[in-house]
Amino acid sequence: MDTVDRGKQAARPVGAGSGRWPATAVFFLNGLTLSTFIARQPSLKSVHHLSNGQVGVLGMLFAVSAIVCMQFVGPLVARVGSRPVLRVSLVVMPLLLALVGLAGGFGALAAASIALGAVHGTTDAAMNAHAVAVERRAGRRILSVCHAAWSVSAVVASLATAALSRAGVPLTAHFVGAAVVLVLGGLVLGPLLLPVGEDRRSGAASASASASASASARDGGERSAGSGWSGAFVALGLAGTALMICEGAALGWGPIFLHDSRDVSLGLAATAVTAYAAGQTAVRLVGDRLATRYGAPKVFRTSGLVAAAGMGVAVLVAAPVAAVAGFAVMGAGMAVLLPLAFSAVGQVEGMSTATAVSRFTTFTYTGVLLGPAAVGWAAELTGLTRTLAALLPVLLAVALLTRLPNSRPLPEPEPTPPATDTDTDTDTAVTAGSR
Template sequence: MTLPTPDSGAAPTTPAQRAARVSTAVAFGLQGFFLAVLLTQLPQFKDRFGFDDTTIVIAVVTVSLVAGVGSVLAEYVATRATSKTTLRAGLAVIAVAGIGIGLSNSTALFFAGFAVYGIGLGMVDAAANMQAVAIQHRYGRSILSSFHAVWSIGAIIGALFVSASSALEVSLPVSILVAAVVVAIGTAALGPRLLATGPEVTSSAATPLVIPWRPFLALGAAMALFFAIDFSVGNWSALYLKDLLLASASTAALAVAAYQGAGLVSRLTGDYWVRKYGEIAVVRVGAGIASVGLVVVVFAQSPAMAIAGFLIVGLGAPVVAPLCFSAAGRLAPPEQTDAVIARLNLFNYAGTVIGGGIVGAVADLTNMRIGFAIPLVFAVGLILLAPAFRPARADAAPLSVDHVG
């Protein structure tokens, strides 16, 4: 992928910074790839183990809760070693968990594998964004959306991989094992090119960290709402098409591919729109577009219409996440952003619990169509939270990040 050219007046980048940017982007891509592989195969897991919708909800909520533990672990490791070490360790955990999930032949082993995966998921989510924010600070311009764009590329590849595996009648265990091996190989290839941030390279990490709490919590709320929308699409779109609209498994997987494909467009252009119009305008417009797409999803009468709705959602919502991390990175000195990013990332899992748990529970009690009305409300909420994306460091009473979340 061709990276955007530097803004006029931006400091020239070094080879080490460019290498770190590429390596971090690869980590984002691996994360998106494997998550999409797991989520788009939920219908196959359901059939393989004889799960009902409630069991799927429990599995998804379990991953989200354990991922929160992984994010806390990422902060612990990154503030005592480096975010580079944390990121590589998290990707290794994902690869090992994927192998375990692929080889599982019982419900107990399935849940154990998903729990281990949740630890790796949380570590990578936090550490990859630590890397991205640190690199953005060194570039001196908005580039964070480009990292999340590569995450979307990985998710698209993952969804298409599942669709192709289904069409070719590749078994579920084999497809999961192949995906896990891809993550393992990619992790090994990252090498030493990631950016070293943390107490090993700066003595300022020992300085007590304080942040203005109101902007932090507002960004956290926006983060939770976005991930509730995102996880609803990733988690339930395939089941929506398969169970309610009677689509085939290969067609159902295309809902995530359409969402992530549009999300790629949103994120590839996100940095440009931010530099041109500012964060607030971008969030408002993006959330508005997502609201329109979710209206289409709720009223869809065919798989094609639902897929079109998910595509529209993807054009608007995915730009929100990188802007949350970018704004949070301005709440503390650049050398102390790792802890802030890890704590903000916890709101990610609050959102996934809502998107994976509450939406699924409502759908189980009623139907998936009513379930998708919930993320529609969340998209409207994002419009209202748009002003939070221009935080100031000193305009509110500071609260130690240890007391937030």
Template sequence: MTETQCETAVGTTTHSFFPATRRAVSLLFFLNGLMMGSWAPKIPLFAAALGLSESGLGIMLFVFGAGSLLLMPIAGFQIVRFGSRQVVQVATILFVPTLLGISLVDNVWSGAIAVFLFGGLTGAMDVAMNANAVEVERAMRRSIMSSCHAFWSLGGLVGSALGGYLIAVTGDLGHSVLMVGTALILFLIARPSILADRPHTSEQRTKARLPLTPLPWLVGLVALFSMIPEGATLDWGALYLRTELGASVSFSGFAFAAFSLAMAGMRFAGDLVRDRLGAVRTLRLCTAASFIGLVTAGLAPNLTVALVGFAVAGVGISNMVPIAFSAGGNIPGLAPGIGLSVVTTLGYSGILFAPSVIGFVAEHTSLSAVFTAVSFLNVVVFALSGLARHADRTSG
């Protein structure tokens, strides 16, 4: 999509701080986060309904991740053919009802299919909405990716916070019906204003295959090494506080709370910081904060220091992934859908699969050692931070 086409698509709102196209894509991010947050409190009910052991549930979560990683590249190819607007609409319409399937399964095989579709279609929607956000960034000549991801975090917070209460009041199926209905309403509100980007030319479509050049894979490595610490904190932070720092069960959840609140808050401010400092400098500052925070958490002598460390890490990681996604969608000579599919697939593989590897390593060492070691992934990101210059194409 050319710069002129983008400006035409956005219309008179091009130079507005929060035009309709930006509101629409932000709403899509919130919707996706809401659905993912609604899944979290269902996991114990899902496992109980199917009689799953811990290992059985682990396999189901692996199927969830496999679905995401399989459909993400497929969505990228479809974006090249049809444009992100068309793909995000189809992916959202198909994804939203899959939450009902989670509540209706009655055996392991139907459960595996439901989880595969839920994970796969959320991944497809994720690629498409990120691609649409890249197009809105180009049209506005302003960074918006960090705030889009902040809306995703906000949606996840709302979905998970309300989930337990709604399940207790309405039951598992009632909760799904309410969330699906809410998500469909949000989609109908957003749909008319989704940026109408155009499919790419036939010449660009011939490039719609997994790229052989190293650049998109290196940007994907930045996303991967940025998301592994997020997955580690989500899955192992509470256990670390409880088993190695003596926190109570009720207090142990504050590890991810401190991390996620700091991350969400900084994501709303991240676009302004990136526009002022540039993507490369912003990524380097964020990487340094992530490194300091994770080392502080991993070597913490007490709970207070650990929580400060996780909060600082959240501030750092907040804008690393959005910058990587913006860069992936602006790689020269590569269709945005393909670049984004590579970056998102590599990035999300970190948050989906790395925690299980971390569990194996922690069993033979300690979680303190794990968080300290994970911090050094930031050294690689810092070394590759020059690649973030491609994210700045949105403002030029």
């Protein structure tokens, strides 16, 4: 494809027709569903008389289930596209939220948590793959705004939960009512997503890599694991794990650190999470424009250094107000790191976009799952202050050593028209993918 054609494609509009806003709305709906579930954890614990250990087991079952299902999302999306996967998961996930509210007893809660985690993991990987496909199609970055929508949804869900709890709305009524609204949202949003053919091709930028991946798919599926797990991809994956460990440490242990190590009141300590989330959301709203203007590598490196500086202030400065401000600066610095990494993963050669994104999501979820626990174990041995301080060189290493492609996500060459019209009809594509 010559420069003129590429320029024309890169100039495509980025409104509803490009898939940008539907993709952003998917992140918002997914965030609302999961954040509603998380925000009601105290009520769930109280209603079912759960111990701390049982709550921990439910969380572990949820996370493990999500990680396991992510392993199958890549091949599934590569075969049928992310649109049919999301159209199903955006409806099923709220129904499972309602099922959690209706469950009676620990066994039923465990089964519902496993199912909810599985569908959330599927949705998480599929929606990131879909957003990468939208970026490629529009020739413009959108992942930072998508992740901002997720952050906003968490705030909305927490505020709604607080209001409903004060009003005395029971847990079951809350979950069932939320499920009705979220199912309607998913049904409206599904038809607006990109056609299935947009993310059923390779994430490689070159035509030869695309042709190779297509030939491999015709021969029986994805390219071999050895050809897909390149050094560049593994480095991005480890960076994603490290980022989520640092974020989990800030969100999960930041308030505890301020209260226990700095003698900050519980109310002020809790504002560390609010400050972090506020800084992160604000920068994510402009992150795509920053990366487009200055280039992904420069923005990633600068943001990583800002995040490390904020964490340093939060952990090493004794003044409570300065520490809270440090968490806000850390959130601002962390804001674009994961979206830029997801965008870079979508350009990795040797595997389909869906497979690359689902594998990368596994790396990040590993950080989410292991990070808070690892910080707790290390804090038992060396103290919480030293443990959090030890994450500073980790964050600096990610900022300085991670390599991202400099170009913005330009569209791929248009695919050769298929022999049949399976890519144009969702139901037909699902049928073909299930054979």
